[in-house]
Amino acid sequence: MRSGLFMIGPRLLVSMLLAGVALAGCGASGEPTTSTKTDGEAGIVAPQPPERLRAQVLETLPHDPNAFTQGYEIAHGVLYESTGRVGMSWVRAVDTTSGKELARMALPPPFFGEGITVVEDSLWQVTWESGVAIRRDADTLAEQKRVEYSGEGWGLCYQAEQERVVMSDGSDTLTFRDPETFEEIGSVQVRSGGKEVDQLNELECVNGTVYANVWQTDTILRINVGDGTVTGKIDASGLLTPPEQAKADVLNGIAAIPGSEYFFLTGKLWPKTFRVRFVPQ
Template identity: 70%
Template structure:
């Protein structure tokens, strides 16, 4: 069963230990580029995930939002489904049975068939939708809304089952955007930066800060938007990362800085 998370130091938790951990500075890391691949420079990337040999990408912008499936081996787009206008697409994630897709300010999550991408259900939620990922062992989805809060949701019903505030060195961290769950860790893009955070969602603590700057050349950067897109590559310690309107996707590892 999923456990409702609390703020570090709340009564009923390992408060003293968590409060101490929350004060520790995060590990400093950087990206090590292993391979550079093409990315659709028209894609306003909001969600990025690999599941069962398929790369899924969700995009934003009114009238241009969609979710698509791409064959990892060939790079061929297999399917694409547009969101109804004027909805603005946000993060996505894939569970054993469903693909969930958020909307930004529309308060609607789409539950889809991961094979066909066809809509199965719409579920209402309050607040904004930013990033989303799935922790199967914890039996929960993890959702960001642009604040310092991560919300836990039931992967079948999308009902809220808990939440946690995120701290780094004892200070709140907001603008948490696109998410990627890897085992018991959550990776989060920080909006408007070249930083990716590694988060312990149970303790509500940032354990690593990853510098992903310098990936695009100056002339590429001039026509691109922010870093936003993390997809763990199953069976490896590598990730695909990209950004909104980026012409490239990078296969990288996160390694110690310096």
């Protein structure tokens, strides 16, 4: 899967994505499992440990090694990516059929770009410490409006059925936000085996499940956001070779490929994107 990597161009991205579409209907994995069990005698509900999974690599593709990736998502046949660092932040939209860059917008100082998510025909982008969320036109990425929020902004994803945006801020809490106004409408604390799990970063919403990578680790959590329970712990270590890892930063990009069980995984300054599925260890 890794041979000829640096010769792979947009065409392969396209063919790979088409393959993902062709395989639609394989059935999405990742539905939340029962998170608690009851001790028959005492009637005590004990937390159940999460299922152990790993990221199985199916295909390796190139990724911009200068992209300090903060948000990664596919919507309406477009791969959206956002990056961070002051003066180097941008948002980009690439057509998954043609591989062509459709739009790209810089996020000027003083902002440090963070997560993005598409809500119908617009896209929300948050900033790290500025407390400002920017709504953009999903086609042109042109700014439509700005709103303020309290605290830090890390990751974003959108639950269409629940009509809410999910946001991380580096803590153990995921905040739910109104997709139109971005106002907070709820939150949930994330727990794994009864213990809090913080440093939640880039997010991906897949139906009722939220995936979150844990900052500075190769771990991705599968979370039932109904009660905050971690139902799966995914080991995504070893994707980059040691020399590649030495030049790169941490894993930070999860994009579900719609209609399939596959995901793209990448990271900050990673030279590669991986098409994976999550399988039992």
